[in-house]
Amino acid sequence: MAVHVSELANIDRAAENLGDAAYRQMKERIIRGVYRPGHKLTVRAVAQDLDVSTTPARDAINRLASEAALVYAGPKTVVVPVLDAKALQEITLIRLALEGLAAQQAAEHVVPQDVEALRALQRQINSALDAGQYADALWHNKEFHFAIFRLARLPHLVSMIETLWLRIGPSLHDLYPEFAKERFGVHNHEVAMEALEERDGPGVRAAMENDIRDGYRRLRRACRERATRSAQ
Amino acid sequence: MAVHVSELANIDRAAENLGDAAYRQMKERIIRGVYRPGHKLTVRAVAQDLDVSTTPARDAINRLASEAALVYAGPKTVVVPVLDAKALQEITLIRLALEGLAAQQAAEHVVPQDVEALRALQRQINSALDAGQYADALWHNKEFHFAIFRLARLPHLVSMIETLWLRIGPSLHDLYPEFAKERFGVHNHEVAMEALEERDGPGVRAAMENDIRDGYRRLRRACRERATRSAQ
DNA sequence: TTTACAGTTTTGTTGCAACAAAATTATACG
DNA sequence: CGTATAATTTTGTTGCAACAAAACTGTAAA
Incomplete structure (x- = not known):
């Protein structure tokens, strides 16, 4: 093992x-x-x-x-879990706490070539979005986030965050057409990379928290639409 | 299952x-x-x-x-894991984030009889400390903390916090003679209960964070003494 | 059409034996 | 005495069969 x-x-x-x-x-x-x-x-x-x-x-x-x-x-x-509104809200709260911490700590260890790697990942996200390959875009998006988390050099934290992504993953994919239409996260990612370049921990945290909140709002909306649709 | x-x-x-x-x-x-x-x-x-x-x-x-x-x-x-300084620090960081969140949210749902139950637990801690039964004191201390966490009504969060306590538990007990001598946590607990009575979320969070930091400092000191002793 | 129920199938659990690999102990050598 | 090496034991893994319990399907009654 x-x-x-x-x-x-x-x-x-x-x-x-x-x-x-x-x-x-x-x-x-x-x-x-x-x-x-x-x-x-x-x-x-x-x-x-x-x-x-x-x-x-x-x-x-x-x-x-x-x-x-x-x-x-x-x-x-x-x-495979079907997220209801309450579970989604709880996981989002925990994500804000843990991913915010990881994002802030990332600024302590980041070097320029890390930011370059992030830019490469962002280009992959953009390409996938341009090509309409939303599943790929979601995958690269995940890679982008975890590339930042790993910069924090806190392995326990990263693995705990991973379990959270595992819980929302299925619902995210179930709703991804609605999700990817709005070119999610691009702006937040740009801000995060700039803050990383300036080694501005609170700035990175704020950008990533914004990203989580944006995603949460879209997911919640999609959840509700799904709920009302199935209630008819 | x-x-x-x-x-x-x-x-x-x-x-x-x-x-x-x-x-x-x-x-x-x-x-x-x-x-x-x-x-x-x-x-x-x-x-x-x-x-x-x-x-x-x-x-x-x-x-x-x-x-x-x-x-x-x-x-x-x-x-059973032997915590080194780095792991202890990382887990403490995560505990501050998660237990701080749980403590703050606890204030949203607390009712007077919850505080009464907490006071009863605190009396058990004090009795155990008076009697020199440190293992019991640690156990009641755990009960006290989790009684607060459960008030947050965030089951995922509580179970994640539980895994963190599981990781430091053995080291805590291994060092508990040094740990319990100083009547750990009593003041922080009092402050937390007062803040809960006033439904002051940030106040509860601050008290619990203080408790975590106090414990961390003692554990770290004990770890270091242990390390230097074994290095001789 | 819906509900209750019986029969059938599927499913998770549990214990166990065989196997390969690692850990431990014994041994021999420097 | 310490160290490398071999022999031995211990250990986790894996697959599987038997069993009990749950899930499912079809049927009949309301």
Whole structure:
């Protein structure tokens, strides 16, 4: 078994076992929006999908469930979570606290070439948006945010933030047409990069908090529209 | 399998399986300081301790490791973590962000009888300190803090804070003689309760942040003394 | 059409054995 | 005595079968 808290270096990482591999693959699928909210996951189905036996599949599902990346809809049914307004609000509050902290700390360690790497990521986001490839845009957006978080050099913090993204990931993808239409985040990202260049911690924090709040407002609106539509 | 994110209500919680029971027992043992930092945990030993087969024992260990309540010292060796100065500092930063948020939000929902319950917990802490029962004092101290956190009505947040306490728990107990000598936290707790009575969110946050910082300074000092002692 | 119920299928859990790899101990050598 | 090496034990992993419980499906009654 390898390192369980991702981003946590310094421990001698051994060869990954099947359970870890299954976990990693499932995590990527969830964050990429392969599974829609409400989708039911069974041990045997996952085992077949990933071509492993039930034990590693069960390991992966259990681990994702314990991180609330999957939730129990019944005693024997794990599903991809469907975020309601209350959960979305709570996760946003936690994101503001943790990602704000990471953003601010990032300014303590940033060097010019980090900002250059961020600009490259931003170009990838823009290209994807131009091409209408919204799933790619969301992926690059995630990369952009985590590139900043990693600058904070706080591995525990980064892995905790990751679990939060895992919880909203499916809903984000479920709504992404509405989401990407408005060229999300571009301005906030520009501000964040400028603040990083000036090593202005509070400035980076403010930009990233703005980005979270903007995303929250769009997600909440989409949630409500979805709710009223299904209520008809 | 029951609810994995503790404090997360609304899901119909089914009968707990052996893996969950093992996880819960191990968690309590860790937070109560039964296992010292550095203690090695094996699947078969845990299985024997808890009188279950290897499967639930493995489940519990894996889950605790994925929460960083246990860490890998080698590819096949999980141990109770030994906090170094850097990890202690990072966890303290995260605690300030999350527990500060929970404390502030607690003021939004508090009612007088909540404060009365807190006063009862504080009396238990004081009694334990008077009697020199430091392990009990630490336990009641934990109850006091989490009684406040739960007032925030943010279950995801509470469970994330719980994982942080799980990470420092063993080191706290390892050092508790030095820790309890100074009647930790009593004043901060009093201030927190007064602020709660006045529904003063920032006041509650400040008191709890103070408590975290005080604890951090003591833990860091004890860590350093321990380090210099072992270096001789 | 909806609801209640019985039968059927699916599903998670649990324990276990075999295996490979790591950790530990014993041994021999410098 | 310390260190490198080999032998031995311990350990995590993996797959699987049996079991109980839940989920599902079809059926019949209101």
